[in-house]
Amino acid sequence: MIGSGSIARAHSNAFHQVARFFDVPFEVSTKVVCARDQGKLEAFADRWGWLEKALEWQSVIERNDIDVVDIAVPNAMHAPIAVAAARAGKIIFCEKPLAVSLDEAAQMTTAVASVPNLVWFNYRRVPAIALAKRWIEEGRLGEIFHFRGYYFNQSGVDPAKGKTWRYRKSEAGSGAIGDLLSHLLDCARYLIGYVAEVSAMTHTFTPNREVDDAVLVMARFANGSLGSFEASRFGVGRRNGLGFEIYAAKGNLAFDLEDMDRLEFFDANDPPPLQASRNLLVTGPDHPYSSNFWKPGHLIGYEHTFIATLGDFLSALAEGKEFHPNFQDGLEVQKLIASVEASAGSGLWTKT
């Protein structure tokens, strides 16, 4: 693993925990962790049980005793590491968003074509979101009229934040777009399908900030659904406020990540006097991943989305099946990001 920040904690945890909750046909070993700051690296490796430490990722990426390279560093570093790791024939995991530009994302995707790969759009494995997907695929919702996605946090309000890499265009690529909207776009693709065209606006509330603080998007999906996406780092009061509402012919769904073990479901097939939103606690029985973790009624949290992502990846790997979300999914999101940025610049509807 390359990286020792907060997302690297979540990845490390997943590596240790995956075999507790999933049938894993591999032995997962947390071999080497790389980071540039020696002090932090030592502390991180000790805390998270990494057997070795390295200051330079280049030094380890071609080692024969390493099968997987996990990229958990700022966005601008994703491409060089992924390309090098692919060249070395490694399995590659990469944090989202895939890259800082569409070109880069395309090059990376080409580079990894021959190795198994994964992008950490971990929210696909929130049980409530996986359940929404299952129900949509089963036809329980019918034709989908509206997908309304949002992702609000308040990370941008503090002007001092401008000094971290997430606020520098060269390192992050974008602001709320890459950080927040990318998750929404992946959810939308996963749940609804192909986004055909977008009209977007972006705004930076903070003077002299290089990246967008907020982005709004109107969209048409290829299947005729209408979409709206709104992401902002100026959502005062929200900590990790990703969510969506879906209105469809046979009902509606609502989800919010700050109540991630819940899914609201309105079933239009119920008799009229019983029609109402059900507030489902999706910890089982018969909910996605409910047999992996604890008993029904016993909650799971943020970290379990990484564990489930990894569990599914390893199963797919063992079975020789394609895993999603992979670099191709990451690239599709990057294409949407490029369309969003183009539309926000031109003020015009943009085909994706």
Add this chain to the structure above:
Amino acid sequence: MIGSGSIARAHSNAFHQVARFFDVPFEVSTKVVCARDQGKLEAFADRWGWLEKALEWQSVIERNDIDVVDIAVPNAMHAPIAVAAARAGKIIFCEKPLAVSLDEAAQMTTAVASVPNLVWFNYRRVPAIALAKRWIEEGRLGEIFHFRGYYFNQSGVDPAKGKTWRYRKSEAGSGAIGDLLSHLLDCARYLIGYVAEVSAMTHTFTPNREVDDAVLVMARFANGSLGSFEASRFGVGRRNGLGFEIYAAKGNLAFDLEDMDRLEFFDANDPPPLQASRNLLVTGPDHPYSSNFWKPGHLIGYEHTFIATLGDFLSALAEGKEFHPNFQDGLEVQKLIASVEASAGSGLWTKT
């Protein structure tokens, strides 16, 4: 109508509004209002469209041009007015609780035996509660295991409140018991049935206060259900916090008066992965009173429970049917109150 306090406002409103929302086979005229304080009386009569005013209830109760006497005064005055009005052959409406003692309630009930009568346990006509009743009667819930009722407000916390009639034993009869618990007991009888025995405790937090501030009750219903009731004027943060939960073989229900247009319903007949509480907005279609008031999705409030009570009474009157809740219901609640008080005094289980 005798009375010009806040409850008299709600009654007056119902008299004016009932024919807008219900098919009323009578002409309702707000003839005379009686109250002791001339200034207040004038203002009240003007505001609420009463044609005449009187300072003494005795002066009007036998008038031939009056058909109904509505009692909206402190509890201790209920009995003399009701008995006199019954003697005069009037239809009688009376605020809850019926009386300050079981003896008085029994005498009143005997006195009104030959005239149509009503006790304003208005919450039976909250659509959500009426819907709970309907479903229980239809067998939708199955055997009921638990009824958990509560009624919290914060009216007792302010020591200055001790000076109003509601805190004097002679005028109110009791504190939280008559004021709050009586509503719960009526609901419990209405929804579940006969309460067979109770064990209760009362407490007065405020030094030198004559009446109870809080009351807790455990109960066995005749049908085998278990009951718990808790009422308190020390429920800091609650304004009008009456509610209940019902756990039954086929599901559960939850209601809270501060969200009175809602009923939570868990249907155990749903397939397991769909089992969850539905948050029903009971404004229609096909909910109690939903065809009387506004269109589905358009809320009603506190006053509509009085209007619906009156509407149903007048229909029953026209059709010669027995109306509930009547003085007999008020008496049954008074019996339960007496049992609660006896048990709280003795520390023993008390048959009702």
Add this chain to the structure above:
Amino acid sequence: MIGSGSIARAHSNAFHQVARFFDVPFEVSTKVVCARDQGKLEAFADRWGWLEKALEWQSVIERNDIDVVDIAVPNAMHAPIAVAAARAGKIIFCEKPLAVSLDEAAQMTTAVASVPNLVWFNYRRVPAIALAKRWIEEGRLGEIFHFRGYYFNQSGVDPAKGKTWRYRKSEAGSGAIGDLLSHLLDCARYLIGYVAEVSAMTHTFTPNREVDDAVLVMARFANGSLGSFEASRFGVGRRNGLGFEIYAAKGNLAFDLEDMDRLEFFDANDPPPLQASRNLLVTGPDHPYSSNFWKPGHLIGYEHTFIATLGDFLSALAEGKEFHPNFQDGLEVQKLIASVEASAGSGLWTKT
């Protein structure tokens, strides 16, 4: 009053009830109601206490014993009645949206310039919305970053609905835009201020339907706030789902009309461990209109927004003050509607 449909019920009720809850320095008399269908008219007039009935609005609009003309008919009829009533010097009340076109709205507004006038954007008087307005004006929210408004119902899903006037362009002017979005636009103007430019899309899910089923809007307010508005008659599961979220420097607000007695408020001035959304029951004390209606904790509903609108209008009239929302406000909303329609047609950002 011209009209006898469901909105005419709500108006009638307000005429009868306003003096119960507001100090009204006028005598309000429900003099004449006009409608074309004699049977319905009779029933309506009886039910709602109108003293006289008329089949032709022209026959009564100039009567000397009439001071106010209230227009509660389909949109296309608003203009001729309003213009005639203005010419006759009457006070004019008009249902929203003001007109079926901007031209018409402009003519009407000019016509009524010399008479007191009102447009029934009743939701401004939902106590929660009035409270939001108060707090924004007091500066409690600080700079506003995002206004996200939505209005969903499911009225358009049933294809049979296409036969009512609301689905004919000539009578309604538009679909979700005039019916639903107009309320949102009025709220946005009321709460946030001038909308400077919009980018919009509309969609009609139902084949051969003349009017829009759904509309999405991105907006920039003159004060720098970002806006998004979404209105749809394909919001399966929502009955009257108008709501908004406001994110601002000092906190956030959330409101939903299906819980209209509530306002969610996040106060960023709270100490960090106490920061959370407060779920305010806005029935007092010290909330808008809480001294007019019932005691704190006792809910009000849909009809009270009309009563409060009328109460405020009559006070303003007595005091010679300008009332809002009036025809000028209705015209401003109509301008925004025209911009939304223009943008949806061109795919371009449109200055308002």
Add this chain to the structure above:
Amino acid sequence: MIGSGSIARAHSNAFHQVARFFDVPFEVSTKVVCARDQGKLEAFADRWGWLEKALEWQSVIERNDIDVVDIAVPNAMHAPIAVAAARAGKIIFCEKPLAVSLDEAAQMTTAVASVPNLVWFNYRRVPAIALAKRWIEEGRLGEIFHFRGYYFNQSGVDPAKGKTWRYRKSEAGSGAIGDLLSHLLDCARYLIGYVAEVSAMTHTFTPNREVDDAVLVMARFANGSLGSFEASRFGVGRRNGLGFEIYAAKGNLAFDLEDMDRLEFFDANDPPPLQASRNLLVTGPDHPYSSNFWKPGHLIGYEHTFIATLGDFLSALAEGKEFHPNFQDGLEVQKLIASVEASAGSGLWTKT
């Protein structure tokens, strides 16, 4: 560790995870797991990373290379193991409830007096409950009037369940009392303090079942607070429905384990128009354990309560401080259970 059931999973997980989230001044090694069923034992040990397996707990309990014995077996086995482990000088962890009788609990507590010990009342370490405790201790709530605890699940409804050990008196000691009420009683002691007297009722809905299905308790705390506790395995629709409400002089609190990352807080010190329940997401900043786990806004779940319990125990051990909840706390709960059972039998108030 003795045991390989579902609770043993949660304990195992805590042993592995504690050093990731807490500064642990010991090396935690999952040395030996004991269980009687060889097949299950193998699978469990593999899955949960136990280095050795044993079929008989007696064979390992005195081994010199073992410092801690963790008891995760049915209630009736707690005493012999705990006593033997104490004799061998081991640190002892024990599942709740401590024992199947008060006598046994007293003997166990005496036996472990000289060794560090812990009872897994894990819910004390739910961040929301720990926060409630902090605030009560700081005086933020003021005098506490009411503690209302409940614990509902639906485990008893299925008659087939009667065949597991939890429904046999000899192995479980009691039904809902030991399984559910014990958690509530520990919470009540932790949050409010000493329970002075109780009046209780129990009920078994299922014919021929040896243990109680439901238990209701009214209580007086030594500090004057009133308590009510209700626990039932017939709470259809609830999976793990532990919760409480606390009404106090300066506000109220509400908690429900099925939304365990939330705490509702009503602050009576807020200005009246701002008074409302805050729906706190207790993932930080400045909430209990929020610096241990993930970033604010990122949820934790069931397993983290065990991890935090263990983390706190190990810190206390290193610092030579007394840890709670220990066997003494388990014994105090057992005393309350005995009083509850005595009162349910006699129908009388029982001093504890």
